[in-house]
Amino acid sequence: MCIEPGATQSHPGMSRRAAIAAGAAVIASAAVASPAAAESRAGSRAADRAGSGAADGAASRAADGADSRGGGAVGNRIESQAGNGAVGEAGGRVGRHGLRDLTYPLGPSFPAFAPGEEAVRRTVTTVEDDGYYMQEWRVIEHIGTHVDAPVHFTAGGRTATELLPSELVIPAVVVDIARRARRDADTVVTVEDLRAFERRYGRIPDGAAVLMYSGWGAKVGDADAYRGSDSAGGLHFPGFGAEACEWLLRHRRIRSLGVDTLSIDPGNSSTFDTHLILTGADRYGLENLAGLDRIPAAGATIFVGLVPYEGGSGGQARVLASW
Ligand SMILES: [Zn+2]
Numbered sequence: 633m634c635i636e637p638g639a640t641q642s643h644p645g646m647s648r649r650a651a652i653a654a655g656a657a658v659i660a661s662a663a664v665a666s667p668a669a670a671e672s673r674a675g676s677r678a679a680d681r682a683g684s685g686a687a688d689g690a691a692s693r694a695a696d697g698a699d700s701r702g703g704g705a706v707g708n709r710i711e712s713q714a715g716n717g718a719v720g721e722a723g724g725r726v727g728r729h730g731l732r733d734l735t736y737p738l739g740p741s742f743p744a745f746a747p748g749e750e751a752v753r754r755t756v757t758t759v760e761d762d763g764y765y766m767q768e769w770r771v772i773e774h775i776g777t778h779v780d781a782p783v784h785f786t787a788g789g790r791t792a793t794e795l796l797p798s799e800l801v802i803p804a805v806v807v808d809i810a811r812r813a814r815r816d817a818d819t820v821v822t823v824e825d826l827r828a829f830e831r832r833y834g835r836i837p838d839g840a841a842v843l844m845y846s847g848w849g850a851k852v853g854d855a856d857a858y859r860g861s862d863s864a865g866g867l868h869f870p871g872f873g874a875e876a877c878e879w880l881l882r883h884r885r886i887r888s889l890g891v892d893t894l895s896i897d898p899g900n901s902s903t904f905d906t907h908l909i910l911t912g913a914d915r916y917g918l919e920n921l922a923g924l925d926r927i928p929a930a931g932a933t934i935f936v937g938l939v940p941y942e943g944g945s946g947g948q949a950r951v952l953a954s955w
Pocket of ligand 1: 779
């Protein structure tokens with residue numbers, strides 16, 4: 633079992649009740665070997681938040697009409713689309729504490745990066761005929777809300793089963809580029825976006841997942857719109873710029889990049905620079921995340937419930953955020 637480096641920052645004086653109140657313990661204790669370590673981490677983050685005012689920042693962001701994530705209008709629209717919304721609790725704004733599901737339900741209509749790669753399912757048995765109900769699925773590892781393991785773009789990189797529990801329960805921040813993405817489907821997260829984020833919300837913690845919110849989830853019910861398909865067969869949706877990825881690896885030692893689109897590279901990329909840089913640094917990606925407008929910009933912990941496919945280049949994951 634691995635030892636979480638963050639545990640060294642724990643606050644022994646934090647009570648069990650305070651740690652649980654921080655919310656993260658609910659997720660973390662289910663996912664890591666040592667509930668005590670998980671609780672101390674949660675307590676540590678709660679104390680960090682109390683000190684930095686990040687939670688207050690989330691509250692003020694919700695009241696800030698200029699911030700596209702604050703009002704929850706996009707999120708409400710996603711969740712009102714039956715079958716297309718994130719699985720999770722209904723309604724709710726970003727509050728001081730919360731638990732959100734960032735996972736889309738996976739079905740045959742979920743948009744694939746390449747048409748024809750959609751999930752396929754059939755009913756194998758029914759309660760009526762067989763006494764029990766069961767489906768069979770045929771899925772690629774990169775459909776729906778999923779992980780890109782390092783081996784996905786880097787020969788010899790680690791597979792799904794080789795990612796450690798301590799890498800799958802990590803702090804997360806959300807960089808909002810939705811206003812720009814509404815005007816420009818090819819926009820990317822830039823280093824300047826990251827600097828602006830830090831001026832507003834504080835430094836991105838080491839070992840974090842940096843998640844892009846572009847508002848793209850509003851299109852998920854229409855595969856062509858979600859892919860941003862053009863008449864020449866090109867794709868158009870936002871992603872991370874290669875410079876931003878390099879900056880985060882070098883200066884913030886991130887663990888993961890995540891997006892609310894089909895790929896961590898923008899749709900119009902043909903060289904997949906961000907995939908190559910991220911996986912080349914032994915880090916993993918998260919794609920097709922839902923509900924990123926419903927979690928705090930800073931201060932949440934995500935749990936990445938990656939299916940441990942043997943030899944997996946990645947795989948489906950139930951991703952939850954707690955704060
Ligand atoms: Zn993928």
